[in-house]
Amino acid sequence: GIQVEQSPPDLILQEGANSTLRCNFSDSVNNLQWFHQNPWGQLINLFYIPSGTKQNGRLSATTVATERYSLLYISSSQTTDSGVYFCAVEGGSYIPTFGRGTSLIVHP
């Protein structure tokens, strides 16, 4: 099946800093989504982005499907951004496959 690798595995930031999270995938995909899991375990869908660039407030995402990667940008980070960020891709099976996530801690 399709392989999904996320980097870095862990990230520690000071409030106000910017960061870039990366998601690489091993095969062509029909869909890619980014999620944020808060410290209580709830997963929130941030972006549905099979290709191109989208922005939502301080967050933006870019997927370059031909080169098999996606980037999630967090600007002016806040403590509420802490948690785990997951990338999920759908290949030919159309079933979401998740990476292992990037754990982000934002200090005040």
Next chain:
Amino acid sequence: DGGITQSPKYLFRKEGQNVTLSCEQNLNHDAMYWYRQDPGQGLRLIYYSQIVNDFQKGDIAEGYSVSREKKESFPLTVTSAQKNPTAFYLCASSQQVNEKLFFGSGTQLSVL
């Protein structure tokens, strides 16, 4: 309020016991999924259902069973055959496959 409801939030299983985790959605979604999350790990797919009365095994289906008798409900049974059931279980749904995925708040299952 539309969404996905998982219950209970916490569940304890005794040796040799089957337990059932509930997942209900009022989003009128066709597709539903069960994922297992272990500490520090990503989400692994247990079962999925694209339509009522049909479901398919995911990557780690052994020791689990599901049913999809109603569009809004997709319960997961953790059987006694699952030797390492302690994990966080997440239910998700989407309008159809290949569309935006939404999650419930999860059930933490532990073994007594």
